[in-house]
Amino acid sequence: MNRLSPSILAADFWRLGEQIEQARQGGAQYLHFDVMDGLFVPSISFGMPVLESIRKKTDLVLDVHLMIEKPERYIETFAQAGADIINFHLEATEHPEEVIKMIRDAGKKAAITIKPATKASEVAPYLKLVDMILVMTVEPGFGGQKLIPSCLDKVAEIRSMANEAGLTLDIEVDGGITLENVHQATEAGANVIVAGSAVFKGDVKANVEAFQKKWAK
Ligand code: DX5
Numbered sequence: 120m121n122r123l124s125p126s127i128l129a130a131d132f133w134r135l136g137e138q139i140e141q142a143r144q145g146g147a148q149y150l151h152f153d154v155m156d157g158l159f160v161p162s163i164s165f166g167m168p169v170l171e172s173i174r175k176k177t178d179l180v181l182d183v184h185l186m187i188e189k190p191e192r193y194i195e196t197f198a199q200a201g202a203d204i205i206n207f208h209l210e211a212t213e214h215p216e217e218v219i220k221m222i223r224d225a226g227k228k229a230a231i232t233i234k235p236a237t238k239a240s241e242v243a244p245y246l247k248l249v250d251m252i253l254v255m256t257v258e259p260g261f262g263g264q265k266l267i268p269s270c271l272d273k274v275a276e277i278r279s280m281a282n283e284a285g286l287t288l289d290i291e292v293d294g295g296i297t298l299e300n301v302h303q304a305t306e307a308g309a310n311v312i313v314a315g316s317a318v319f320k321g322d323v324k325a326n327v328e329a330f331q332k333k334w335a336k
């Protein structure tokens with residue numbers, strides 16, 4: 120079953136609670152939370168206090184994407200702040216297995232994320248250890264960019280590696296996903312879809328509904 124994970128990076132922060140509620144009413148089950156540290160990526164976004172406030176008010180699955188150096192420093196903090204899924208970048212740590220263990224020990228779902236230049240084969244050793252792989256379809260750091268089509272080949276590669284190993288792995292895509300190109304991502308084998316601008320620009324509820332319709336037929 121495909122799921123939409125609206126990225127609040129594209130929300131209007133003055134109306135954040137209202138827009139999250141509209142996304143939920145439209146049928147979203149996940150909410151994507153982009154954490155940027157100004158080091159791993161050039162920009163800075165938001166962190167634990169914002170996550171805590173959202174956690175208190177919603178039962179949506181909070182899908183936290185850590186774009187931070189040495190994520191091992193913050194796994195426990197984000198787990199306590201209310202994350203359900205913690206995505207960390209393979210490029211950001213020298214100890215991916217330990218980070219996965221920290222996430223699991225905190226009782227959360229673990230996901231490895233890869234940038235456009237990182238090969239699909241790099242995640243092969245970890246497929247059995249994680250719940251999800253997040254394949255970036257843009258260079259991480261900013262919302263509103265254009266999807267890099269070659270990244271979808273990596274989705275297909277990871278899906279076939281998982282199938283061969285008999286694993287029911289979630290594969291998430293993030294960056295530049297629109298109503299027009301989302302079918303390319305799902306056809307490649309992605310089943311968790313992040314969308315920021317395509318959800319939060321305009322009528323949030325209607326945008327979420329339009330995504331759900333894409334895979335209802
Ligand atoms: C980029 C973030 C994405 C971004 C997606 O670094 O990881 O989650 O918010 O936004 P759109 O859908 O606008 O590309």
Ligand code: ZN
Nearest residue numbers: 151153184293
């Ligand atoms: Zn993201």
